[in-house]
Amino acid sequence: MSSPEQWTHPEPDAAPAATAAKPTAEQVIAGLRATDEGGADLVQLLTPEGERVSHPDFDIDITAEELRGLYRDMVLIRRVDREANALQRKGQLGIWVPLLGQEAAQIGAGRAMRQTDMAFPSYREHGIAWTRGINPTELLGIFRGTDQGTWDPVEKRFHPYTIVIGNQVLNAAGYAMGQKFDGKVGDDEGEATMCFFGDGATSQGDVHEGFVWAAVYDAPLVFFCQNNQWAISEPTERQSRLPLYQRARGYGFPGIRVDGNDVLATLAVTKWALDECRHGNGPILIEAFTYRMDAHTTSDDPSRYRLSDELEMWKLKDPIERVKVYLVRQQWADHDFFDGVEAEADKLGEELREFCTNMPDPPAERIFSNVYAEGSPVLDAQRDEFLDYVSGFAGGEH
Amino acid sequence: MAAPTMDRSTAAAPASPVQTLTISKALNLGLRASMEADPKVIMMGEDIGKLGGVFRITDGLQKDFGEQRVLDTPLAESGIIGTAVGLAIRGYRPVCEIQFDGFIFPGFDQIVSQVAKLHYRTQGKIKLPMVIRVPFGGGIGAVEHHSESPESYFAHTAGLKVVSCSNPSDAYWMIQQAIDCDDPVLFFEPKRRYYEKGEVDTTATPGELFESRVLRSGTDATLVAYGPMVRTSLDAAAAAAEDGTSLEVIDLRTLSPLDLAPVYDSVRRTGRLIVVSEAPSESSISSEIAAKVQQECFYSLQAPVLRVTGFDTPYPPSKLEEEFLPDLDRVLHAVDRSLAW
Numbered sequence: 001m002s003s004p005e006q007w008t009h010p011e012p013d014a015a016p017a018a019t020a021a022k023p024t025a026e027q028v029i030a031g032l033r034a035t036d037e038g039g040a041d042l043v044q045l046l047t048p049e050g051e052r053v054s055h056p057d058f059d060i061d062i063t064a065e066e067l068r069g070l071y072r073d074m075v076l077i078r079r080v081d082r083e084a085n086a087l088q089r090k091g092q093l094g095i096w097v098p099l100l101g102q103e104a105a106q107i108g109a110g111r112a113m114r115q116t117d118m119a120f121p122s123y124r125e126h127g128i129a130w131t132r133g134i135n136p137t138e139l140l141g142i143f144r145g146t147d148q149g150t151w152d153p154v155e156k157r158f159h160p161y162t163i164v165i166g167n168q169v170l171n172a173a174g175y176a177m178g179q180k181f182d183g184k185v186g187d188d189e190g191e192a193t194m195c196f197f198g199d200g201a202t203s204q205g206d207v208h209e210g211f212v213w214a215a216v217y218d219a220p221l222v223f224f225c226q227n228n229q230w231a232i233s234e235p236t237e238r239q240s241r242l243p244l245y246q247r248a249r250g251y252g253f254p255g256i257r258v259d260g261n262d263v264l265a266t267l268a269v270t271k272w273a274l275d276e277c278r279h280g281n282g283p284i285l286i287e288a289f290t291y292r293m294d295a296h297t298t299s300d301d302p303s304r305y306r307l308s309d310e311l312e313m314w315k316l317k318d319p320i321e322r323v324k325v326y327l328v329r330q331q332w333a334d335h336d337f338f339d340g341v342e343a344e345a346d347k348l349g350e351e352l353r354e355f356c357t358n359m360p361d362p363p364a365e366r367i368f369s370n371v372y373a374e375g376s377p378v379l380d381a382q383r384d385e386f387l388d389y390v391s392g393f394a395g396g397e398h
Numbered sequence: 399m400a401a402p403t404m405d406r407s408t409a410a411a412p413a414s415p416v417q418t419l420t421i422s423k424a425l426n427l428g429l430r431a432s433m434e435a436d437p438k439v440i441m442m443g444e445d446i447g448k449l450g451g452v453f454r455i456t457d458g459l460q461k462d463f464g465e466q467r468v469l470d471t472p473l474a475e476s477g478i479i480g481t482a483v484g485l486a487i488r489g490y491r492p493v494c495e496i497q498f499d500g501f502i503f504p505g506f507d508q509i510v511s512q513v514a515k516l517h518y519r520t521q522g523k524i525k526l527p528m529v530i531r532v533p534f535g536g537g538i539g540a541v542e543h544h545s546e547s548p549e550s551y552f553a554h555t556a557g558l559k560v561v562s563c564s565n566p567s568d569a570y571w572m573i574q575q576a577i578d579c580d581d582p583v584l585f586f587e588p589k590r591r592y593y594e595k596g597e598v599d600t601t602a603t604p605g606e607l608f609e610s611r612v613l614r615s616g617t618d619a620t621l622v623a624y625g626p627m628v629r630t631s632l633d634a635a636a637a638a639a640e641d642g643t644s645l646e647v648i649d650l651r652t653l654s655p656l657d658l659a660p661v662y663d664s665v666r667r668t669g670r671l672i673v674v675s676e677a678p679s680e681s682s683i684s685s686e687i688a689a690k691v692q693q694e695c696f697y698s699l700q701a702p703v704l705r706v707t708g709f710d711t712p713y714p715p716s717k718l719e720e721e722f723l724p725d726l727d728r729v730l731h732a733v734d735r736s737l738a739w
Contacts, residue, residue: 120484147521148518148519148520149519149520150521152523153487153520153523153524154487154523154524159487160516160519160520160524162512164507164511164512167480167507167508167511167512169480170476170477170479170480170481170483170484170508171480171481171483171484171487171512172484173477173480173481173484174480174481174482174483174484174485174486174487174488175484175485175487175488176484177481177484177485177488178484178485178487178488178489178490179488181440181466181485181490182488205474205476205504206476206477206480206507206508209472209474209476209477209480210477210480212472212474212477213471213472213477213481216472369521370517370518370520370521370522371517371518371556371557372517372557372559372581373517373522373525373527373580373581374579374580374581376559376654376655377655377657378654378655378656379556379655
């Protein structure tokens with residue numbers, strides 16, 4: 001019988017894992033530092049300096065047009081994020097959940113999906129929403145308090161944002177089981193599901209159970225964990241002794257750590273994982289190693305728990321800059337292209353501001369609508385009594 | 399206990415449409431009928447396949463419908479509920495079995511945060527036609543966590559519907575109606591009554607699912623109960639009749655939404671109400687009924703609404719459950735207090 005230690009630590013002869021390049025132990029223990037290097041297993045195809053590198057297991061053929069498309073996606077969704085953040089500061093949104101720094105992880109993963117695949121997001125997945133054809137204006141109501149997500153999850157194949165940490169992982173596992181039960185798994189035309197969650201969520205029981213369920217039912221599910229190093233104020237070391245991707249081994253499926261700031265690597269690894277799933281070889285865990293460049297939400301103050309030079313270091317790994325450098329170096333894009341994307345971003349930002357400031361408050365009846373699919377006479381009576389009360393005020397509104 | 403294997407042909411074409419069945423068997427036949435009617439109906443739970451469930455409610459279903467429609471799941475209740483949500487979104491109608499009442503709490507987060515709210519969050523774009531079956535209540539001499547009455551938690555949660563059957567005929571029909579319902583339904587089964595028998599007419603036209611029902615007419619006081627306490631209340635009414643007291647007995651059947659119109663009608667005639675429930679009394683179904691009845695029947699009441707319930711304690715060691723659980727004597731004692739007010 002092996003000792004318990006062998007089950008909780010990497011094998012002695014394993015390659016140095018993610019913890020190898022940790023900042024000093026004192027800093028990590030003090031909770032002031034997150035791990036900044038992905039370690040030897042990190043899959044990377046485009047370095048922070050914009051150098052194309054090869055990887056023995058994963059590669060990708062990408063055309064100039066495709067890469068320009070990925071660049072455009074990332075620039076536009078970053079603009080959406082910054083505009084929404086500013087709208088919160090102006091009081092137009094109650095709160096915003098910044099995406100800054102995670103553009104490559106989300107655009108790479110989102111663009112790897114087919115229309116027939118399904119996605120279950122957490123609440124920071126604005127980039128995934130973009131790739132599923134959700135108009136960014138549809139995200140605003142959630143944070144302005146006018147609705148709880150207006151898109152059609154079935155038509156868009158994009159589940160509502162899930163705010164309770166980890167809940168959606170089980171929902172995704174069930175959906176993926178359904179794809180399998182429906183006979184939609186087994187060949188290149190197969191369907192797959194992606195589930196998005198963060199490093200903090202990996203501590204949740206629902207995520208563990210999702211791993212178990214997907215594994216024992218061979219579900220076509222890609223677990224896509226964006227390890228952005230911080231669960232609000234808690235570094236990933238507070239969630240796990242092991243690098244997160246290594247957890248997959250204990251459940252009996254592959255775990256891959258990809259450079260989440262490298263859109264090419266993320267796209268390549270996710271495409272591979274989705275293909276494995278649609279052919280019946282799921283599930284698979286992907287840990288996208290990235291960094292939350294902004295606060296957890298607009299209500300958060302990262303200066304209370306992390307050192308600012310950490311941010312400076314990650315700025316050098318920016319997901320968009322490296323693509324720009326590569327596009328220029330390859331002569332795949334010129335000034336006109338970059339100016340065009342910038343102009344498009346300006347226009348998008350303007351549309352977002354315009355839309356947000358003109359969003360009407362929902363009517364009072366909305367409180368009561370769609371609680372049940374088949375209604376409830378008890379609730380109907382409560383609604384009627386309230387609306388009658390409201391109508392008693394001058395002008396019919398209070 | 400031996401689990402006899404049922405021959406599907408006998409189940410599909412019973413000799414007579416009126417059969418004498420236990421609640422347990424009636425539930426089994428109801429589940430079978432739903433599975434035959436709709437290939438999207440699937441069962442999920444612990445030990446429900448080969449074993450047929452610890453109470454044998456799903457006996458024979460996996461054998462006849464296969465492992466993909468009767469799933470022996472990993473042993474985690476949040477997983478059962480959470481994956482059922484995903485399957486429902488995919489178009490299935492999952493029926494989850496929670497092995498015992500006290501084990502539903504690991505799944506509570508999924509039930510309250512997702513099952514109850516997804517239809518509202520998406521304004522009807524996602525429907526969750528799923529049923530969560532829960533054997534509930536005490537009286538079987540079990541160890542801790544096997545005898546609880548957690549129904550009020552779910553009735554308190556908007557977005558869920560909550561029902562409880564009390565006899566074989568209702569068991570047969572209500573489980574099928576719950577599966578047909580496009581809302582998520584918590585289905586509470588009176589486990590200590592599983593083996594009580596009654597007539598089931600499988601060709602009858604059932605009443606509505608979300609309706610209370612007067613089971614015995616009376617004039618002096620009204621008893622309202624649900625699940626296992628319906629039998630207790632009927633027995634109490636029969637005993638009271640021997641002493642010349644006429645009690646009306648109403649089976650609530652639906653706990654959310656409550657259907658209290660028959661209760662109001664009754665209380666306006668009798669002027670007295672006793673609510674009987676195994677659950678602790680504080681912030682419960684029984685307190686909700688008391689509040690609503692005093693609001694609707696204020697001038698008809700001849701006495702305050704009284705409640706006969708479990709105590710506001712954790713469920714006690716089973717050697718004490720006869721004292722904990724409402725019984726015929728405690729019900730009649732409350733009737734006497736009400737009549738003497």
